[in-house]
Amino acid sequence: xxxxxxxxIKKCQNGDIxxxxxxxxxxxxxxxxxAFSVMGNRHDAGDMTQEAFIKVFKNINKFNFQSAFNTxxxxxxxxxxxxxxxxRKKGTIVSLDASINSDDGExxxxxxxxxxxxxxxxxxxxxxxxxxxxxxxxKENHRLVLVLADIKGYDYTEVADIIGVxxxxxxxxxxxxxxxxxxxxRKKGTF
Amino acid sequence: MHKACIDKIEDLNxxxxxxxxxxxxxxxxxxxxxxxxxxxxxxxxxxLKKAMSSITLDVPAGINERISTAVRNAPKRKTFTRxxxxxxxxxxxxxxxAVVLFATGTFNGLMxxxxxxxxxxxxxxxxxxxxxxxxxxxxxENALTAKDGIEESGVLPLPxxxxxxxxxxxxxxxxxxxxxxxxxxxxxxxxxxTVVVNPGGIPLDSGYxxxxxVFYASGAxxxxxxxxxxxxxxxxxxxxxxxxxxxxxxxxxxxxxxxVRLGLVSxxxxxxxxxxxxxxxxxxxxxxx
Numbered sequence: 001x002x003x004x005x006x007x008x009i010k011k012c013q014n015g016d017i018x019x020x021x022x023x024x025x026x027x028x029x030x031x032x033x034x035a036f037s038v039m040g041n042r043h044d045a046g047d048m049t050q051e052a053f054i055k056v057f058k059n060i061n062k063f064n065f066q067s068a069f070n071t072x073x074x075x076x077x078x079x080x081x082x083x084x085x086x087x088r089k090k091g092t093i094v095s096l097d098a099s100i101n102s103d104d105g106e107x108x109x110x111x112x113x114x115x116x117x118x119x120x121x122x123x124x125x126x127x128x129x130x131x132x133x134x135x136x137x138x139k140e141n142h143r144l145v146l147v148l149a150d151i152k153g154y155d156y157t158e159v160a161d162i163i164g165v166x167x168x169x170x171x172x173x174x175x176x177x178x179x180x181x182x183x184x185x186r187k188k189g190t191f
Numbered sequence: 192m193h194k195a196c197i198d199k200i201e202d203l204n205x206x207x208x209x210x211x212x213x214x215x216x217x218x219x220x221x222x223x224x225x226x227x228x229x230x231x232x233x234x235x236x237x238x239l240k241k242a243m244s245s246i247t248l249d250v251p252a253g254i255n256e257r258i259s260t261a262v263r264n265a266p267k268r269k270t271f272t273r274x275x276x277x278x279x280x281x282x283x284x285x286x287x288x289a290v291v292l293f294a295t296g297t298f299n300g301l302m303x304x305x306x307x308x309x310x311x312x313x314x315x316x317x318x319x320x321x322x323x324x325x326x327x328x329x330x331x332e333n334a335l336t337a338k339d340g341i342e343e344s345g346v347l348p349l350p351x352x353x354x355x356x357x358x359x360x361x362x363x364x365x366x367x368x369x370x371x372x373x374x375x376x377x378x379x380x381x382x383x384x385t386v387v388v389n390p391g392g393i394p395l396d397s398g399y400x401x402x403x404x405v406f407y408a409s410g411a412x413x414x415x416x417x418x419x420x421x422x423x424x425x426x427x428x429x430x431x432x433x434x435x436x437x438x439x440x441x442x443x444x445x446x447x448x449x450x451v452r453l454g455l456v457s458x459x460x461x462x463x464x465x466x467x468x469x470x471x472x473x474x475x476x477x478x479x480x
Binding site for chain 1: 200201203204205208210232235236239240242243244245246248250251254255257258259261262263265
């Protein structure tokens with residue numbers, strides 16, 4: 001059964017908690033994926049998802065339909081996670097990985113001669129754990145698009161909708177993220 | 192060492208996702224037959240996609256029920272109305288003070304050196320007061336409510352900060368003390384749930400809503416100092432903050448100037464600007480450091 005998102009939100013704004021339950025069931029998977037991409041583990045991601053939805057419920061009256069609910073939710077989830085990480089680390093939490101552009105801007109990726117392919121590396125490693133560790137080294141924005149697009153299987157438009165950026169940005173971000181991930185995997189798999 | 196061609200990278204990814212047009216795909220395939228590096232990158236992308244698609248990331252069992260229970264057990268939310276009342280009470284106090292100033296003829300002197308501040312609300316009200324006088328607190332309250340239409344529009348235009356002058360520091364200090372209370376407060380916000388800003392005329396929204404530009408502060412200023420600069424130099428009506436963050440809305444055309452003024456480092460900048468942008472500044476420098 002599908003529900004009209006706008007109607008559900010309006011009902012929530014009138015205090016209908018049952019409608020909020022339906023909203024949760026519609027969006028908890030996406031929210032969890034976002035939380036996971038920031039927190040890096042299922043336990044924390046679950047807690048942050050819960051925390052975020054409580055905030056959404058408390059602030060649902062402020063949602064004015066000027067942005068997509070998805071985007072609004074994503075922002076809350078992300079902020080909840082960032083605030084939690086900042087509480088833990090008491091400092092800046094977003095790491096900025098190095099640009100993949102070379103100095104001359106002409107080339108983007110260098111592959112050492114004779115280095116194993118990504119497929120070869122992944123075949124010989126415990127693949128899931130290996131990829132998660134590699135994903136963990138990406139900056140959060142890159143990890144997020146890969147979790148949403150390549151792991152959760154959302155298409156570019158859906159990813160753009162969730163994180164609130166244009167589709168063009170999603171394309172370039174996914175492109176860079178994959179290259180960066182390949183670079184990390186190759187380094188990890190080579191040593 | 193193989194080098195992949197930078198201008199082909201995005202297309203290689205799109206082709207791996209099946210999103211490249213047939214014509215472009217044919218051109219790219221021809222290129223890959225000549226460029227082994229691009230071929231390797233393409234194979235890597237395919238391998239990564241395959242590997243990641245096999246990863247499961249299921250939502251923990253029972254999480255929806257957990258959330259449902261948590262929402263039902265959550266403390267009653269701090270309502271928007273509470274903030275309106277809070278704003279309204281402070282604004283009413285400020286206006287009452289302004290009325291006294293008009294009545295005693297001191298306000299015009301205070302406003303002369305205040306060209307950069309948008310004190311339209313006070314000035315407008317003052318002009319009316321000059322013409323007809325203000326007889327009672329009740330009339331002041333009525334004027335405020337009728338003019339602002341707080342409940343109807345959800346927008347509460349508040350008087351901007353008044354810069355201290357030599358003319359009447361004591362009175363202005365009292366005004367600014369009140370203004371500071373609602374413009375920026377760490378003690379009044381227990382957590383991050385409520386971020387309401389109102390730079391006058393811009394619809395109220397949650398700081399979490401919509402897109403947000405995120406910056407890291409350079410550490411040159413405390414958040415209180417940044418708040419003061421933002422309100423006084425950039426005419427931002429309200430800046431809300433918590434322990435190490437600031438939230439506010441502003442016109443996008445002032446954003447670059449703000450970056451330079453505060454030495455901000457952009458962490459997440461929007462590519463599409465709207466009429467106004469939601470800004471979040473994260474600072475690691477605390478007061479007193």
